[in-house]
Amino acid sequence: MALINLLPWRNERRKQREREFFMQLGAAFVAALLFMLLWVLWMDQRIDNQNERNTYLQGEIKQIDDRIAKIKDLEKVRERLLARKQIIEQLQANRSQMVHLFDELVKTIPASARLGGLKQNGESLTLDGVAQSNASVAEYMRNIESSPWMGHADLRKTENTHGDSRMPYAFGLDVALSKPKADENADAEQRTPVLVPGVSAAAASATPAGAGSVAARQALTPAVQAATATPPAKPAPATREAPKPANTAGTGLPGNGGAKP
Numbered sequence: 428m429a430l431i432n433l434l435p436w437r438n439e440r441r442k443q444r445e446r447e448f449f450m451q452l453g454a455a456f457v458a459a460l461l462f463m464l465l466w467v468l469w470m471d472q473r474i475d476n477q478n479e480r481n482t483y484l485q486g487e488i489k490q491i492d493d494r495i496a497k498i499k500d501l502e503k504v505r506e507r508l509l510a511r512k513q514i515i516e517q518l519q520a521n522r523s524q525m526v527h528l529f530d531e532l533v534k535t536i537p538a539s540a541r542l543g544g545l546k547q548n549g550e551s552l553t554l555d556g557v558a559q560s561n562a563s564v565a566e567y568m569r570n571i572e573s574s575p576w577m578g579h580a581d582l583r584k585t586e587n588t589h590g591d592s593r594m595p596y597a598f599g600l601d602v603a604l605s606k607p608k609a610d611e612n613a614d615a616e617q618r619t620p621v622l623v624p625g626v627s628a629a630a631a632s633a634t635p636a637g638a639g640s641v642a643a644r645q646a647l648t649p650a651v652q653a654a655t656a657t658p659p660a661k662p663a664p665a666t667r668e669a670p671k672p673a674n675t676a677g678t679g680l681p682g683n684g685g686a687k688p
Contacts, residue, residue, distance in 0.1 A: 524606070527576045528552075535570035535577070539563040541594060552577070552602040557594040561585060564598045571602055578605040 528547075536542060540558040547553075558564050564585055571580040583599035 524576070524604070528604070531574045531576045535567065535574050537563055537566050537570065539594075540567050540598075547604075550604045552604055553583075554600040554602060556598060557588075558596045558598055559594050560596060564596065564600075568600065571600070575607040576605065578603040 532542070532545070537558075539560070540556055540563045542554060542556040544555045545552060558567070564582070568580045568582065571577045579602075581601040583601050585596060585598040587595050588597050589595050
């Protein structure tokens with residue numbers, strides 16, 4: 428006999444499927460919620476890490492800025508020291524120039540001229556004075572140009588002021604300063620250490636440049652003598668002399684120059 432199910436099984440199956448659907452939907456929602464929560468926590472951790480890195484980088488940048496500021500200050504100090512060093516070197520190189528310059532001013536000025544003022548600006552010299560005539564000014568210019576410590580002279584002005592009956596002409600000269608070649612060579616020799624065989628460069632540079640050639644020769648004389656001394660000659664080997672035959676002339680014995688028996 429056939430079995431016939433008269434219960435509403437389709438409605439029950441529909442309701443079961445609906446329950447399963449809502450359960451799956453709830454599970455998916457919970458899973459999405461957990462995923463979102465984990466993602467938010469991970470992003471917060473990354474943000475915190477990035478903030479820590481930014482803080483560290485800002486601290487390092489601040490330290491580097493402080494170092495850069497110190498380096499700039501040191502560079503300014505270095506520039507000032509270099510400027511001082513250049514001024515000192517220039518004064519050291521030209522320390523004898525002023526003495527020679529005043530000496531040359533006395534030698535070059537003629538008796539018919541008189542200086543009223545002078546001013547030095549670097550490698551140029553400005554002279555102001557009075558003279559008896561323009562010929563005296565021309566003679567003074569020729570004397571200046573023939574001086575080893577002064578070079579070309581340019582006439583800035585010359586005028587008759589009628590102020591002084593003896594020297595009525597006022598003149599102004601611009602003179603270029605120079606240095607004799609012999610003096611430049613002497614300075615270069617003083618700055619350059621003399622290297623001698625057997626003497627190290629440190630020993631040669633230890634001799635002060637300003638001590639003069641006599642002190643340098645006295646300091647280097649022992650080393651030069653030791654380096655240039657010739658070694659003693661070896662004694663020649665002693666040679667044994669052969670005994671000379673006795674003169675047997677007239678004795679009847681054989682020998683060189685003797686009579687045969």
